[in-house]
Ligand SMILES: C[C@@](CO)(OP(=O)(O)O)[C@H](O)COP(=O)(O)OP(=O)(O)OC[C@H]1O[C@@H](n2ccc(N)nc2=O)[C@H](O)[C@@H]1O
């Protein structure tokens with residue numbers, strides 16, 4: 437085989453607690469991470485060096501791209517070959533949806549197969565964290581309880597949720613949000629424990645009442661429009677709503693497809709990026 441394709445899925449955070457800080461500046465977290473049916477497409481074709489092309493001009497295609505970093509990592513550590521990668525970008529960038537992390541994870545899994553490296557998944561996940569804290573999750577995807585810096589993962593049942601994803605036209609630096617978090621007084625919320633109990637209860641209402649993210653107040657303070665979107669989302673029929681990760685993307689949980697469709701049309705008419713999605717039980721899909 438000299439060609440392979442991959443779908444690289446986005447994620448949202450159903451819960452996010454910051455629990456402390458490591459000496460290297462990374463934060464200890466507890467989270468419920470959830471893959472959603474919004475994905476980038478990557479095409480991998482064997483060739484004599486590592487190349488990347490992308491359909492978006494605002495994505496770097498040099499060594500700063502997480503896709504190139506992942507390919508270089510495998511080549512350096514396991515003696516890979518060359519590959520020409522084409523990226524079709526659909527996941528909003530710097531949005532709190534782990535688009536870059538997901539692309540890195542897809543590259544590790546796809547090149548492991550294309551280059552016949554036969555690396556065990558557990559080894560691939562250990563490698564993945566050097567590319568980003570969320571990259572290990574993106575390899576398996578689905579619904580996971582994450583701890584450590586987001587790299588220690590436990591399986592959880594995937595709830596079936598109808599989602600509306602809305603993003604204002606701003607990009608947020610994850611690093612800046614975590615840094616700003618340190619300047620505020622610490623509040624322990626235990627959102628993740630409550631969310632695990634809610635998911636295990638099987639009740640969508642319990643899930644909606646348990647949505648919580650410690651980083652939300654940081655990003656909303658800088659971009660109040662995120663709070664406005666949350667309020668409007670509920671007015672337009674969402675049972676619950678939350679900012680994902682470091683933001684600025686907001687998601688709403690709906691139990692009525694008609695209301696979801698009307699809310700989608702309204703946010704698009706308001707000039708926002710919007711996307712109708714649902715929860716899925718995988719992070720990457722390889723196909724030929
Ligand atoms: C906030 C979360 C929630 O899922 O996701 P996003 O909002 O980025 O999607 C993650 O914790 C983001 O994971 P990821 O985006 O992979 O972070 P990385 O690239 O590894 O780190 C970017 C920067 O964020 C900070 N960082 C990240 C993760 C973590 N547990 N503690 C941190 O302090 C560090 O300053 C780091 O330099």
Ligand SMILES: Nc1ncnc2c1ncn2[C@@H]1O[C@H](COP(=O)(O)OP(=O)(O)O)[C@@H](O)[C@H]1O
Nearest residue numbers: 500501502529530531532533534535536537539
């Ligand atoms: N393949 C990629 N896709 C998206 N962003 C990338 C990629 N490679 C590197 N980046 C950089 O990573 C940052 C955003 O990462 P992303 O995962 O989209 O954000 P978030 O983690 O907030 O969802 C941006 O600075 C972007 O330039």
